[in-house]
Amino acid sequence: MDISNMTGKAALVTGAASGIGRETALALARRGADLAICDINQKALTEVAKEIEATGRKVIQRRVDVAKAEDMAAFAEAVHAEVAAVDVLVNNAGVGLGGGFLHTGLEDWNWVVGINLWGVVYGCHYFLPPMVERGSGHVVNIASAAGLVATEALCAYSTTKFAVVGLSESLRDELANYGIGVTAVCPGIINTPITQSSRMVGPMATDDNRAEIVSAYQRRNYGPERVAANILKAIEKNRAVAPVSPEAWWMYYMKRFFPGSMGRLVHTLSARERRRRGL
Ligand SMILES: NC(=O)c1ccc[n+]([C@@H]2O[C@H](COP(=O)([O-])OP(=O)(O)OC[C@H]3O[C@@H](n4cnc5c(N)ncnc54)[C@H](O)[C@@H]3O)[C@@H](O)[C@H]2O)c1
Incomplete structure (x- = not known):
């Protein structure tokens, strides 16, 4: 898809009130697209809608729980x-959702699967059929580098993101028949408020641990606007998988070409983390 001038095109972004969603919606608006945006956080969503309108684009905004x-x-x-x-x-x-399987309760599983997986399924279910009928467009599903490499620390989160990568790959195969591209985006460590809102379970659920994670993401300081710029590039080139930050690219190549070494490295790091926590 030519993204140099998106005037007359419509883009939809879920979770657009913050972070990667906000920056992607704004980047698409700056290219000329009109926007439909939704989020569970109505107040912050309205602020983003105002920013989009300030670019001269039309916007439809709505409070939506993507898990419903x-x-x-x-x-x-x-x-x-x-x-x-x-x-x-x-x-x-x-x-x-940070934590291993043995500490993740069923309510936590329902919550993270509901938003991270069912939210993507619903997005595709409700918005794809008219795209297919018209025979053009692009679907971007935000997965994660944790959708390429799984660790003990992100068991349920990784499960949902692996599923998003798999769904995207299958969709890409099917939708190519209708002129529609599909990309799974694997951002890496991106400095957004997700570190504040994530749930932590088991030994990870301490204030010190959250402070450590927030601080590590801040120090890494890779901003969501860089992810948005990569998303536009991935749409233009119709990439199947789009790792974004250098660590996401590293995980992508290691998993593809050296899966055994990657597995051993993950286990060594997890064991070190367990020792550090006295487990
Ligand atoms: N930040 C990272 O390091 C990182 C890395 C890899 C993948 N991701 C993925 O990128 C996406 C965006 O995350 P972000 O880092 O920008 O986080 P964020 O917290 O800044 O933004 C997420 C947005 O989703 C909204 N949201 C949460 N639950 C919702 C629901 N039930 N219905 C509708 N909206 C809901 C939040 O209100 C928020 O505005 C997520 O899918 C996340 O898993 C983030």
């Missing part, structure tokens, strides 16, 4: 009352 089919159905109805089909669909809304 009825919310996504109502959002789709509102969007399709304005445009026959969106051109770019960005399934971005997501949450973090």
